[in-house]
Every structure is written in structure tokens, then in C-alpha cells.
Amino acid sequence: MISDRHAPTRQSYGTAYDQMLEKVRYEGAYPTRERAEEAVRLVLAGLGRQLTGDERVDLAGCLPLEAARVLTAQIPDPQPLTGWAFVKDLAARTGASLATTRWDTGSVFSAVAAYAGPHLTTRILRHLPSGYALLFGRAELTSAA
Template sequence: MITDVHAPQAHQQPYSRAYEQMLDKVRYEGAYPTREKADETVRLVLAGFGRQLTGDERVDLAARLPLEAARVLTAQIPDTQPLTGWAFVKSLAARSGASLATTRWDTGSVFAAVTAHAGPDLTTRILHQLPTGYALLFGQAELTPAA
């Protein structure tokens, strides 16, 4: 018997409606063929992001995300040295085995959904906390303070 390894198992809890909506947004933004591919992408990117984000911004973002997404984010121990946006993409690509272009696309698709949940104020706070390069991943201009 052939089974689909991506099909939900009988003992697995169904996703919350909020998480399903998040997956639908990621699926649309990333043009993924299935909700399962969107879920895989969300989990990869949020796990990586959980290793970068710290402090109140991490707590506040987790509170605004659907429970399933918040668990993935907060299950990670933050790195002692945060990565730049480009190094973040390279790290995710190495973990997933995907190309840098695909990983950049995946990251932008997930961060579009994260921004929708976080709202503009929290997104700005998050971007101020992180090293350079994340604003572009969040679909925003990279602004640097005047010297």
C-alpha cells in the first residue's frame, strides 16, 4: 500500500482555524501547490527565526501568532550571535538543502504572514532588534539612520 507521508496522521490534532488561515496566506504568497508544502515552509522559517528573535519582541510575536506557529517559534533557543538577513537565508538553505533563491522566496512568503499577524508597530520593533538585511525579507525598505 502506498501512503502519502505528508497526509495528516489519525492521531494528529487538526490545525486551528487561525493556523489554517496563516497557511493559506503563505500558500498564496509563495504559490505553493499544497497546504502541506506551506506548512513545511512555515515550520522551517519560524524555527530559524526563533533562533534569532529575543526579548519582548519574541514574546509579543508569539502571543499574536496562531498557537501552532508560536510553538515552533518559541521551541528554539536563540543564538548568542544573531545572523544578518542574508546569513539567515543561507543558514535556512543549508538546513533545508534548497537553493538560496528558493529559500529567500520561502522566507519572504512566511514573513508576509508573520507581518499580517504582528502588525506594523511590532514588525518595526522586531526589525529594529535584528541585524541588517531583515527588512527586505519582510518586504520593507532597509532604512539606515543618518550618520
């Protein structure tokens, strides 16, 4: 069998998504895989309503297929939300508390940042309104005066 050791190897989509869910489950200290998946779907759908352009396409290309589908199935909102408004919107959609929704968001964004890498994560944060950096576990980016 001939193989190209320089060709990228891609895990089966199910396995990659399962690993993402386990990362979120661990980061968020969720009791079950189902609870982690609920958080992933909620937060990625919300992010899909906020993210546009090349950053959206590039992020979808980094995520496991199931996660990318959740992200890209959403139609972007014409008026992007700040980070805090994003959390409030997700909480209102689910009826969860703001604290729980903030926790879910941070847990999922931690995994998203791991898949995206630091360069794409920085691009995403520059593309979104203020307040998302803290949700991704980073200091808020500011423009030089």
C-alpha cells in the same frame, strides 16, 4: 446569554493556523498546504533562533498557537545572523537552493508581518541585524546620522 462585545474574540487555534497556512500558500504560490506548512515551520524555527526579548514574546502572542510554538521552541543563537546569512543558514539546513529559501522566507515573513502589524514588525526589524527588512518586504531601516 450575556456577552461582552468589547471582549476580544479568538478563533480556535486550528482555524487561525489554517488561515495562516492558506495566506502563506497564496503569497508563496505553493501547490499544496503541506508545502506551505513546511515553509512556515522552517522559517519560524529560524526566526526563533534569531529573535529575543520582548519582540519574541510579543510576536508569539500575535501568532496562531501552532506557529507560536514553532517560534518559541527554538533557543536563540548567541550570535545573530544578518538577513542574508539567515537565508543561507536555512538553505544549508534543508539542502534547498538559496532562491527557494529566499522565496520561502519572504512568503512566511509576509504572513508574520500581517499578524504582527506594522508597529511590532518595525520593532522586530530594529531588534534584528541588517538585511531582514527586505525579507519582510520593506525598505532597509537605517539610523539617522
